[in-house]
Amino acid sequence: MNERQTLAQYVEPYTRRMRRALDISGVRVSLVTTAYALLAVLVVAGVLLRLWFISVSPLDPRYSNADDGDYYRRALRFAVTGAYVDDAWLIRPPLHVFFFAFWLRVALILGVPQLGLLFIQLAQTALAAVMTLIGFGLARRLFASMRAGLLFAGFLALWYPLIEQTTVLFSEHLYLFFFLLHLWLLVRYDQEERLRDLALAGAALGAAALTRSPALYAVVFVVGWLVVRAATSGAASRWQATKGALKPALLVVAACLTIVAPWTTRNYLTYGHLIPVDTLGQINLWLDLDDVAQRNANIETLRRMPQAERHIYALERAREILAADPFRPFGSMWATFRHIWKAQFIEDYFVKQSFFTRPLRETAPLGLIGDLMWLVCTITGLAGLAGRVREGIHFRLFFLAWIGYSLLTVLIFHVEPRYLLPLWVMIGLYGAGLPGAQWNRVRWTPHLAVQVVVVAAFFWLLLTYRDYPAIIASGIARERAMITGMSAYRSGDYIAAERAFRAALTAQPHFVDAQVHLALALKAQGRYEEALAALQRNSSRRTELVVGALLRETGDPAQAASILTYIETVAGEDIQRWALEWLRPPPVGILAVGNGLDIGYLAGFSPAEQNATGGFRWLEGQGVLVLPLAEPLRDDAVLLLSMTGGEAEATTPLTVRIGDGAAWSVPVVRGEWRRYHLLVPSERVTDQRIVIELRAPTFVPARLDPASNDARALSLRLSRVQVR
Secondary structure, three states: OOHHHHHHHHHHHHHHHHHHHHHHHHHHHHHHHHHHHHHHHHHHHHHHHHHHHHHHOOEEEEEEOOHHHHHHHHHHHHHHHOOOOOOOOOOOOOHHHHHHHHHHHHHHHOOOHHHHHHHHHHHHHHHHHHHHHHHHHHHHHHHOOHHHHHHHHHHHHHOHHHHHHHHOOOOHHHHHHHHHHHHHHHHHHHHHOOHHHHHHHHHHHHHHHOOOOHHHHOHHHHHHHHHHHHHOOOOOOHHHHHHHHHHHHHHHHHHHHHHHHHHHHHHHHHHOOOOOOOOHHHHHHHHHHOOHHHHHHHHHHHHOOOHHHHHHHHHHHHHHHHHHOOOHHHOOHHHHHHHHOOOHHHHHHHHOOOOOOOOOOOOHHHHHHHHHHHHHHHHHHHHHHHOOOOOOHHHHHHHHHHHHHHHHHHHHOOOOHHHHHHHHHHHHHHHHHOOOOOOOOOOOOHHHHHHHHHHHHHHHHHHHHOOHHHHHHHHHHHHHHHHHHHHHHHOOOHHHHHHHHHHHHHHOOOOHHHHHHHHHHHHHOOOHHHHHHHOOOOOOHHHHHHHHHHHHHOOOHHHHHHHHHHHHHHEEEOHHHHHHHHOOOOOOOEEEOOOOOOOOOEEEEOOOEEEOOEEEEEEEEEEEEEEEOOOOOOOOOEEEEEEEOOOOOOEEEEEEEEOOOOEEEEEEEOOOOEEEEEEOOHHHOOOOEEEEEEEOOOEOHHHHOOOOOOOOOEOOEEEEEEEO
16 A cells, blocks of 8 residues: 555545535535524515505594503604503503603604504514514524424414514513513523623513513512523522522612603602502403402592592402402403413304404404414414423423413402413413424323323313304305305395394394495495394494484484484594495485584584584594485586685695596685585586595694694594585
């Protein structure tokens, strides 16, 4: 063997190892690149789904008297005047209101306040994209698995309730953002031991507490997590472990309280009581302990009291109830607990008596897929929580404590689906971690036995709560009939529509939306008494709207105006648009705008107002008037519009388009009511109705007058419409 052969003999093994290492490295790089590409796809998909949901949802907090409406009004006042006022019947957490106010202020500064709600929704969509990235990092680090990170990111990006939360003005979306940020920072600290991450985790928890106050008291879980972490870190003694946890615990508590303290100070200076964040706990405790029938009366009692005394009064009443019946909170706990474990979209879509203006029909495919996601994530998540500890006992105990705390708060108070979102997010996190774990041969172990029992208990709770096959079958039958009926109604076949809506009610007898549409079909046939009999009063806002329309057409204008005016302000949606599409009002010779009886004839206008000359409405940039005709138009027909211009300019240039004819430009003078005459091109009017499109530039009263708190985008005032 010569020297060259000897050298090759020694070099060859090293060369093979180097090639193998390079191949493995290339595979790893390829896998990482693929993972991040999938993550990018999930982020983009989540953003697109949310933008689509925004486009199909009719919900609008400007017209709501629920929590979202309260948040919107507080935020709008703060954006316009800089004043934050607790003007409802309790003190609420403020941070999400400040977040909403910021975007409303941006819209106001840009001169487009009508886009303020859209700005908030887009900002929440951006937060959802960041949440997806945070969730990926959290699960990847916690379970040391890229797969777990992608699965949890997919859950956050694509699950229906999280998509819907982006489009509404509640506190949960911002809360979940800070909550996930808090968890991610804790995991970073656990792995890298940088105190900066721990301080930021405390600050994130404080921010979460300013959106939902229970997070403040959960700081004890972080302290417990630090203690268990130190105790299991191999310290020489228990004292050494305690000392190791003391400094981080003080840091995280201090960081959390630093965020919350300014608001607590504000509450003390304003009300003279120590109110860390809000008064929701005391007040809701009393309301939920007392009889349900007394809830509205109790709320009115609180409204009549000074804000500073309400939570004290509520807590005293709760103590009285508990003194008389200490077991009162436990009476309904089992029923409430069972109510948690259900397929929520199926519940909303097929079980509840109404959609309550939510776009459930339009988003049904996404919602049903969301329930399947929930089912898979809950099964795997419960199995992961009951299985072998791989992420560290300190994390397992921490998440079990949080889950127990979330369940307890819901059991003591009342269940709303949005209150359960943190619970499902934590279970979903562990559901993502289970497939990413290293699995060998499955053996029967105590851990596996516990997993089987827990998952079996979940299935028992799920399947005994509802008869899902029967519910889905009747729900599908109802939806087929509803879709058929609405199509027939739109085409003017009211008899076929009536038949279809009655079939829908046969499938689900108490479905309020079917009652509403049946009443509309009967009203269109002139069968007013039957239409009124088909409706269940106070079952939904749209029910009351149709009742008002029926009273208007049966000769009770005073009661009709009262109902229609009220419903317009609390419908939770732009009810003008819905009424314009569905009401089919009768022809009128003169439309008095702003008298409470004009719903169904117009859209794009502010709520009715009164002045010395009578009722009117402001045009808000773009609007439409639809006037049914009792007989065909004559060639010399004239449209009369009684208007006065806006405050910004001496004249407001109004563009008017009648039917599909040419646009007219009308200068509307400020300061006095005038009647403007426009020739109606009869050849451009079809379908026995006149469609009049209006468009004019807007101004914002609050920008013209610093003393005004009116942040609407207004154009001009309209009081009367006539065709002669």
